[in-house]
Amino acid sequence: MKHIARKRFGQNFLTDQLVLHDIIRGIDPHKDDAMVEIGPGLAAMTSLLLESLDRLHVVELDRDLVARLKKNFDPARLVIHEGDALKFDFTSIPVPEGQKLRVVGNLPYNISSPLLFHLAEIAPRVKDQHFMLQKEVVERMVAEPGGKSYGRLSVMLQWRYYMELLFVVPPTAFDPPPKVDSAIVRMIPLPQPMACDAAKLEQVVTKAFSQRRKVIRNCVAGMFTENDLVDAGVDPQARPETVPVEQFVALANRL
Numbered sequence: 001m002k003h004i005a006r007k008r009f010g011q012n013f014l015t016d017q018l019v020l021h022d023i024i025r026g027i028d029p030h031k032d033d034a035m036v037e038i039g040p041g042l043a044a045m046t047s048l049l050l051e052s053l054d055r056l057h058v059v060e061l062d063r064d065l066v067a068r069l070k071k072n073f074d075p076a077r078l079v080i081h082e083g084d085a086l087k088f089d090f091t092s093i094p095v096p097e098g099q100k101l102r103v104v105g106n107l108p109y110n111i112s113s114p115l116l117f118h119l120a121e122i123a124p125r126v127k128d129q130h131f132m133l134q135k136e137v138v139e140r141m142v143a144e145p146g147g148k149s150y151g152r153l154s155v156m157l158q159w160r161y162y163m164e165l166l167f168v169v170p171p172t173a174f175d176p177p178p179k180v181d182s183a184i185v186r187m188i189p190l191p192q193p194m195a196c197d198a199a200k201l202e203q204v205v206t207k208a209f210s211q212r213r214k215v216i217r218n219c220v221a222g223m224f225t226e227n228d229l230v231d232a233g234v235d236p237q238a239r240p241e242t243v244p245v246e247q248f249v250a251l252a253n254r255l
């Protein structure tokens, strides 16, 4: 029976075989990888991943899709976790000694930011992440200081990950087609991220980018004095979107 796509679960199923193969090539799965796919849906990526992997874990919220997966796959090779990826404990997935977890998914766009932050908490246990997201979100993730896409998401993720946009995917690759372009992003946790408290960095960055047109001194007034900014290497007259990640980290470490 045909599955009717559920909007509230962000269901846009990938149907373009060329795009699917490009994604799998980008992920480059190997037999023994410890991998989890978020939102397998109708298993377009799942089936291709299982051509290379011995075993794959998946986290899926839609009960009907879980039932289909159970019917179509060998439970020894596809380990299905029914539930919300935002609440899922990714450290519960067994990872062999000396390996790290690989995370992939054509993510439901309505939960992409909170999911990225949920996963950031386990970044040291992760080898890499490959996700399909809205192109505009990927542009914000990888943006460098000085551009209009650079902001809270760029700083909060670049602090922990090396990231690159692999390629753009048009709406026609999906059924039903989403309204916007998508893109594949590769995220690799930095081996030695700068020491910093994520909650403090979030506080600083949220305040700094709350009024993008003001200079940073005015944006963070009440939180930092002009001297604090100078001591952290920040030009008090700079606009927030030109301040590099390291300087935001230096500020967070002064809170």
Ligand SMILES: C[S@@+](CC[C@H](N)C(=O)[O-])C[C@H]1O[C@@H](n2cnc3c(N)ncnc32)[C@H](O)[C@@H]1O
Residues within 6 Å of the ligand: 009, 010, 011, 012, 013, 014, 015, 038, 039, 040, 041, 042, 043, 044, 045, 059, 060, 061, 062, 065, 083, 084, 085, 086, 105, 106, 107, 108, 109, 111
């Ligand atoms: C954009 S679709 C991608 C489906 C499939 N991977 C594909 O590429 O065709 C997103 C998938 O995530 C599932 N999903 C939505 N919200 C979720 C959540 N909170 N936790 C886990 N899966 C979720 C949807 O049911 C759907 O299967």
